[in-house]
Amino acid sequence: MKTRNPIVVALDVDTAVEALSLVERLRGSVGMFKVGKQLFTAAGPDVVRQIIGLGEQVFLDLKYHDIPNTVAKAGVEAVRLGVSIFNVHAMGGSKMMRATVEAVNEAAEREGLAKPLILGVTVLTSHSQESLGEIGIERKLEDQVVVLAQLCEKSGINGVVASPQEIVPIRKAVDNPGFVILTPGVRPAGAALNDQSRVMTPGEAIQAGANFLVVGRPITAADDPVTAAKKILEEIEQASA
Numbered sequence: 001m002k003t004r005n006p007i008v009v010a011l012d013v014d015t016a017v018e019a020l021s022l023v024e025r026l027r028g029s030v031g032m033f034k035v036g037k038q039l040f041t042a043a044g045p046d047v048v049r050q051i052i053g054l055g056e057q058v059f060l061d062l063k064y065h066d067i068p069n070t071v072a073k074a075g076v077e078a079v080r081l082g083v084s085i086f087n088v089h090a091m092g093g094s095k096m097m098r099a100t101v102e103a104v105n106e107a108a109e110r111e112g113l114a115k116p117l118i119l120g121v122t123v124l125t126s127h128s129q130e131s132l133g134e135i136g137i138e139r140k141l142e143d144q145v146v147v148l149a150q151l152c153e154k155s156g157i158n159g160v161v162a163s164p165q166e167i168v169p170i171r172k173a174v175d176n177p178g179f180v181i182l183t184p185g186v187r188p189a190g191a192a193l194n195d196q197s198r199v200m201t202p203g204e205a206i207q208a209g210a211n212f213l214v215v216g217r218p219i220t221a222a223d224d225p226v227t228a229a230k231k232i233l234e235e236i237e238q239a240s241a
Helices: 016-026 037-043 045-053 068-081 094-111 129-134 141-154 164-173 202-208 225-240
Strands: 007-010 032-036 058-064 085-089 117-121 159-161 180-183 212-215
Touching: 007 225, 016 032, 016 037, 016 045, 016 225, 032 037, 032 045, 037 045, 037 058, 045 058, 045 068, 058 068, 068 085, 068 094, 085 094, 094 117, 094 141, 117 141, 117 180, 129 141, 141 159, 141 164, 164 180, 164 202, 202 212, 202 225, 212 225
Parallel strands: 007 032, 007 212, 032 058, 058 085, 085 117, 117 159, 159 180, 180 212
Antiparallel strands: none
């Protein structure tokens, strides 16, 4: 699945007022808005409803990871909230992911609601080989991502969240052209890396096979967020030409 505009702006701000101000400014310049743990903890589900009420799409980035029943029920509430995408941790395993897919499908059909994409988080973009070793994962980082991506696909998950550097290996390992890859760790040329370890430019990520690109500070912290977003979209379009 590809959207007309693949840019997902990360609304990693402290208040609903700040988030909604960014949404109002960036409407029409980006394809979707990400609500993650910071904003959701501060403002709750109402900010999601407000963004959707403006006609915009939301990626709910809460990375559900719990026992299957708990995650499945959270997934149903995400459907009811009206989000376009939400995610779960692939490390939760196939039983958790299958239970969530089943519950989401049933709720959407029963209640006549649009079914969101469910994505599995593979390995966080802040991780390195060393930090994986700290938590007992000895497999090569890229191989770990591929194994989890394959598990997601087998479990009925629509796609994955993965760093730009793992896009090509995932595309080679998962023989499903509809498998979605949403990519954080995207930085325009010359932008600061901040706390991301495995990054690419937006154009490179699209060329590699990403469907959605999450961009935060390079847009939200820019003097002119709209101009920053348009420049990134131009770069993407040039890379796609």
